[in-house]
Amino acid sequence: MKRIIALFIAIVVVLALWSGAWLFLSGEVRKNVVALADADGVTTPRLTCGTLDVSGFPFRVDVDCAKAQVLDGDLVIDIADINARVLVYRPTHVLAAAQGPIKIEDTFTGSQSTLNFATLEASARTDGWQIARIALNGTDLNWSDTLMGDNLIAKSAMIDLQLGDIPEQHDAAKGLAALAGYFQAKDLVAPGFTIANGNAEIEVEVNGLPDDVRLLAEPDALINWRAAGGQLKLVSAHATDGDSDLKANGNLALDPLGLLDGQIDINSTKVAERLEPYLIEPYRTLVLGNPSPDGSHANVLNFRGGNVYSGLLPIASVPPLF
Numbered sequence: 161m162k163r164i165i166a167l168f169i170a171i172v173v174v175l176a177l178w179s180g181a182w183l184f185l186s187g188e189v190r191k192n193v194v195a196l197a198d199a200d201g202v203t204t205p206r207l208t209c210g211t212l213d214v215s216g217f218p219f220r221v222d223v224d225c226a227k228a229q230v231l232d233g234d235l236v237i238d239i240a241d242i243n244a245r246v247l248v249y250r251p252t253h254v255l256a257a258a259q260g261p262i263k264i265e266d267t268f269t270g271s272q273s274t275l276n277f278a279t280l281e282a283s284a285r286t287d288g289w290q291i292a293r294i295a296l297n298g299t300d301l302n303w304s305d306t307l308m309g310d311n312l313i314a315k316s317a318m319i320d321l322q323l324g325d326i327p328e329q330h331d332a333a334k335g336l337a338a339l340a341g342y343f344q345a346k347d348l349v350a351p352g353f354t355i356a357n358g359n360a361e362i363e364v365e366v367n368g369l370p371d372d373v374r375l376l377a378e379p380d381a382l383i384n385w386r387a388a389g390g391q392l393k394l395v396s397a398h399a400t401d402g403d404s405d406l407k408a409n410g411n412l413a414l415d416p417l418g419l420l421d422g423q424i425d426i427n428s429t430k431v432a433e434r435l436e437p438y439l440i441e442p443y444r445t446l447v448l449g450n451p452s453p454d455g456s457h458a459n460v461l462n463f464r465g466g467n468v469y470s471g472l473l474p475i476a477s478v479p480p481l482f
Contacts, residue, residue, distance in 0.1 A: 178218060182248065186214045186221050189246075193223060201231035221246045234268035252292075253285040263306075272307045287325070289372040290337055296321040314355075317347035329367055336388055337371035340364070348401075354434060355401050363395040382482045386414040394424065404430045412463060418480035420463040429456045446470040 196207040210227025223244045230237040241259040262275040278300035285292045302315040322342040329338035341364040348358035368390025370376065378384070390413065397408040410424035432448050439447065447470065449459030462469040468476040 182217050182221075185248065186217075189221055189223060190214045193225065202233060205230055205232040216245065219248050221248065234266050236265045236267060238263040238265075252287070254283065256282045256284075270307070271305070273303060273313065274306045274310075275301065275303045277301045286373065289374055290325065290330075291323070291339060291373050292325050294323040312349070312351055314348065314350040316345050316349070318345070320344045326365065326367075330371060332371070334388070335371050336367075337369050338365060338367040339369060341366070353438075358399065358401040360397075360399040362397045365393040365395055367391055367393075380482075382414065382418065386416070386418070386482075390414070391422075401434075404428075404434055406431050410461075414481060415464075417466075418482035419466045420478050420481070422463050424461045424463075425458075426461065427456065427458045432457055443475065446473065446475045 190212065193207075193209070193212060197209075199206040207225070208229050208231075209225035210229075211225075213224040213226075214221065215224070216222035225242045226240070228239040228242045230239070239258055239260075239262050242256065243258075244254055244256040246254050258280045260276045260280070264273045264275065265271070277298050280296075280298040280301075282294075282296045284294045297318070297320045299318050300315075301319060303313045305311040305313055320343070324340055326338040326340050330336070341362075343360070343362040345358070345360045348355055348360065350358070368385050368388035370381075370384070375381065375384075392412045394408060394410045394412070397406075399406045406426070406428045408424055408426045410422060412420055412422035412424075415421045426448060428448055432444055432451070435444055435448075447459065447461070448457040449470075451457055459470060463478065466477055466480065467474040468478060
């Protein structure tokens with residue numbers, strides 16, 4: 161009998177401690193979300209919730225921000241609902257989802273647009289302070305200009321964005337990591353660019369990054385990235401629409417002055433004709449290259465000394481990034 165009583169007391173104590181820990185954690189989460197409303201909306205985006213609810217006891221912390229508004233400079237973004245979830249026993253893994261519509265207004269230009277979707281979900285997982293994986297995916301997305309009527313800007317059946325650690329490139333001694341990124345869009349329609357059935361895939365790798373995600377927000381982050389030999393590798397970019405096809409790959413880095421240094425190889429078929437309304441000659445040929453007998457184009461764009469070169473001819477300038 162004494163053992164049963166002792167076990168009962170132990171269970172009660174554990175439940176009380178667990179409940180206290182959950183209440184403390186949920187209170188800290190609420191306090192941090194509320195604190196986002198104190199940001200100035202210029203140097204740091206400001207988030208306010210029409211209604212904020214924290215629930216999920218005993219094993220989750222669910223944060224529901226209804227009628228959310230984000231202020232970032234001239235941009236005002238209204239989101240019907242944002243929900244984020246963290247498992248108490250896995251606090252470095254966050255799952256989030258949004259409900260539409262998302263209304264976007266630029267108070268400087270006066271432009272207004274709305275993003276509708278069937279699903280829009282995100283997740284982020286870290287290993288300590290090192291990024292392990294970040295993902296964003298959505299289905300049946302429809303972005304329209306709503307300033308005067310409802311005019312389609314673009315829509316896509318699916319988008320998928322992935323960013324993940326490359327373990328074999330992690331240098332713990334130097335505190336450096338590398339990330340691989342992947343983006344995909346299916347059944348893309350963009351009337352303004354005469355895209356009717358587009359598909360795109362992009363793969364990139366970035367090395368020389370700090371393995372502590374907090375350091376990415378440092379003012380000298382780009383300077384430190386260059387000093388670590390950081391490089392952005394465009395592994396592959398491939399976009400198609402009907403019989404139009406565009407492929408690109410290359411590498412970019414920064415020189416000691418913060419200027420882009422590297423090259424991008426571009427190969428295309430029936431893309432020059434699509435760009436005719438937007439890119440006049442001779443720039444269209446300078447970017448895509450001269451046509452081959454089969455109608456395809458190939459070119460190499462070189463970045464050095466603050467300029468973009470097509471062959472030996474400078475065609476544009478790029479300011480230093482730091």
